[in-house]
Amino acid sequence: MGGLREVAAPFVVPGPTGVAIRSSLKGLTGQDEKVLRLVGGLLGSLASRDLKARCAAGLDHNSDQWARRKRALTGRSSSRWAGSVTKATHDQWALARRGQLTHIQNLQAGIEMIGCRLSLPVGSKGSKGSPGGYRSRQEWFAKSRRLHLLEERLEREQAAREAGRVRVVRGGRKLLRNRHNLQAAQLTEAQWRERWEAERWFLQADGEAGKGCGNETIRVTPDGEVSIRLPAPLAALANRPHGRYVLACRIRFRYRGEQWADRIAANRAVAYRIHYDVGRSRWYLTCSWQIPPVKAVPLEAARAGGLVGVDMNAGHLAAWRLDAHGNPVGEPKTFGYDLSGSAPHRDAQLRHALIRLLHWAQRHGVAIAIEDLDFQAEKTREKHGRRKRFRKLISGMPVSRLRSRLVSMAAELGITVVAVDPAYTSRWGAQHWRRPLTTKTRRTTRHDAAAVAIGRRALGCPIRRRTAPPPQHRSDAVGHRSVQAGPGVLGREETRPRIPGPRTRSVRAGRGAKAGDQGVPPSGSWGSAHNRSEHTAEHESWHQDSLPLSP
Template identity: 45%
Template sequence: MIAGNDDQYRLSRDSQCRHIAMLRSAISTIEARLVAPTADTLTMAERRACRKAKAVKGYATQTERFQKQRRAQHLRAELAGAERDWVAGRVHVVEGGKHLASKRHHLEAAGLTAQQWRQQWAAARWRICANGSRDEPFGNLTITVTPDGKVSIRLPKPLERLANAPRGRFVLAGAAAFSHRGDQWAERITSGNSIQYKISRRPGRGGVYLTGSWAIPPLPYWAGQAGRGPGNDLFTAGTVVGVDLNDGHIAARRLDEYGNPVGAARRINFDLRGSTGRRDAQVRHAITQLLRYTGRHGITTIAVEDLNFADARATGRETMGRGARGSRFRKTVVGIPTAVFRNRLAGMAPAAGIELWAVNPAYSSIWGGQHWQHPFVNVTRHQAAATVIGRRAQGFSARRRKGVTPKRPEDRPVRATNQTAPNSPTATGNRHETGIRGTTSRAPNSTRKRLSGRVTVTPATANNGRLQL
């Protein structure tokens, strides 16, 4: 239990350190733009000179600059408080959750009564968590679960008078049964590995729930690669599934061993609205569909982008546009669950026997839209970006070689439809006949305009007006 509390304290300190770094980054970005003159005070020549020199861009108006000064003052005050807590070693942790605690002051908006909130609050704060060790019996000495489901808890010294078993232990009357990964759990506790247990309650339900969890230590990315070490580039061989993570969906594309797309592209949707548990469940459900899609086609490798939007979230107001358009773009960036997706996929992929590769995300959407979207039918820009991600994992370039892009059906030189052949007295057929002309067409780049005063000429009908029966 002490180790569990230490882990919670360490996690809070890490979050506090990241928060301080984000505040400092936001303040430095705002101060750099406050030094530059506003755009409404510059002439056109001065604006062109600033763009040519690639100087820091100031704010558009004096009013916006004044509001940014107020925001900088607020961020400095928040940073000073966070730094005082950091020096003192003080963290702010709400047992039961800050979100649930704030609902107590807004019961009507939350749709809860005082009694319902009290039940949720009591259930959220009622928990017993203990970390295990590989040297302890069955992987955990504080909360021990035998292979037949017998659960016993080691009581602290002040509560040893309540023990019903030797050595200050309390044996629960009910037996534990793990329906999910029960065989892996039994193998782990009988092979000298550690395991963490948590006993909790749920509001509106009777009894208690036992949760067991463990972590597999990660291996260096060069492990098992002959002649490879830190800093070397590694590439996968064989087929791969490229994955592009976006706001609200995952775009997937299958590639063969030569880096060419195979089959139809796949789109997996998810909805991140609602509580934290629901958002996490949506991400896990999307990853499960991705793993099943990969395994169904006999592929054992998934390639994803190595994304991190921490800096963008800290300075997004200053670097991602302004107004309604900038707000929508920032909302899109925030809506991409990069950290949750990466951590969940890294834990679920090895359990399914699938390797995970992370590649450089630079210009994947641009190259994908230019080289891997238009030659194919019903392929979006995100699915084309997934093609580039998969090719990078295989060691191929993102761009296509010249001369290998097939011509579109409407660009191929074919004979005009409904026209007579050299020795045929009748028409050759209609344009929907296979092999004559493609059935898909694209809109022209510009609107056709008729010249003023131009005379309209009605062309003569084919075959002297005779109809084909």
């Protein structure tokens, strides 16, 4: 194992801690839409000002400043709206800080890789796992200039992080950049303006335990009535007492509706968010709440009945079921999906592939083993150089979304998910399992073999198969023996104990050279040799237990 990195132990992935469901607001009147737009625009402007104040405070922010910001917003809206705005501001600032740290780590990885390749002679070949020198002097010169550029960026980002400065765009940086190139985005200025304003609206309220229906700001009753507590400047638009506005439509949650109804009946906290989809011209209401963490199943219990090894690829999921010994059972399965088109289409394709995989695993009553993938450090062009197709391939794989969706969907079906280290699974799977599992009627792909390797690692079995020793060096004298004792087994170097019975399976019980119950032949000296004292009587045939394909 020299030169190979240490492989982390498999673990059971914890379940989700939150739930979110969505439904459309159908049947809104013109007055309803007008009120929603006014409330969203007013609270959006307050959220922008609060975010600006929070970013200006930087690392010097404390609870006193938070209280002052909340008091300033309370006079222009309400105490509950002010609490939701300030909490959303803190979450957005923390997310920007995490993204800033990730960007710094990517810059450091790129600088290290370029420095390593610049130190090598031009045209030198790389070793395993690391690229060699650059191909020409021109490329070496261009990369040296890029190294200085990345170092300047790193110095600037580190200084900003130490000072607590972050860059946040309410509405999204991508949409902001589209304003400067509307023709490429296929948008007019009016269409872009409508999307920009809709993304900057703020219509979300945190839940409150013990309050009516779990939320005092945006309330949804069991019969589907939606009402909003209007901010103080818009209180004149209320159509109910206490500054509330009730929408004309009724809402119904088709998915998890019973769970939502149980929560609001007990006045447990439920958060709501109202948003407008410009492309479809529809209003939506998203409901979310926290759930207690699901008690994880022990790893040994997940391994008891075998599991399904899953290898994720750019266009499909390759899966193969393994028994508790690590042997492939049945035929491999492929669950394809298409990652082209819009984001909703890609998301639907991914969910369709996952639900088919989960239903297949549920029919067999087994767990699912996946790789704990993270391509954040693998997408840089400094590492893969001119391999643009490979960089595009790994950049297009929705690793984090697939993992989160698989865990949440598996928790609903009661299926355990085991994560394993992805090191060498594809390489060792193709090397040790692709050829043995290929038959005349089945063509095993490298992805199927990788799924077997993933499943065996989750079961605690070694991926690499030991080849049988030459016939002359087997203690069974040209017999079948592909399973060898491990290095920690006592007596592994001693001779194997003698098993009574015939030495070949073709000889039945009571026959052969040492059958002690044959009786004395009528004549001949050889019959007495069968009844000598050093020969034991054998009445049962020798039987060898079935063995797995590999240790």
